[in-house]
Amino acid sequence: MPDLTDIAEVMDNSGDTKNTGGYNSKLMAAKVDSAKCAGSGACVEACPVEAIKLVDNKAVVDKDECTDCGACVDECPNQAITLD
Ligand code: SF4
Secondary structure (H helix, E strand, O other): OOOHHHHHHHHHHOOOEEEOOOOEEEOOOEEEOOOOOOOOOHHHHHOOOOOEEEEOOEEEEOOOOOOOOOHHHHHOOOOOEEEO
């Protein structure tokens, strides 16, 4: 049987999750600067996991779905998206 301490350490070292004593929360996700976002929808089209939608003509990222791939960052014509 695996040692649960070892599993927690692997998850901590994975770079995208953090063991918080019972559940894991993401440390990274695409972040939208709403002041720069012009609602082009280029990020929505670029996202391979459908983690972005437009709300009131502004891009909104579902941090639970975002895989930090960076595709939206590259496609945004206004450089409104960064990875945390
Ligand atoms: S970083 Fe990748 S997965 Fe995350 S919102 Fe942008 S395109 Fe989607």
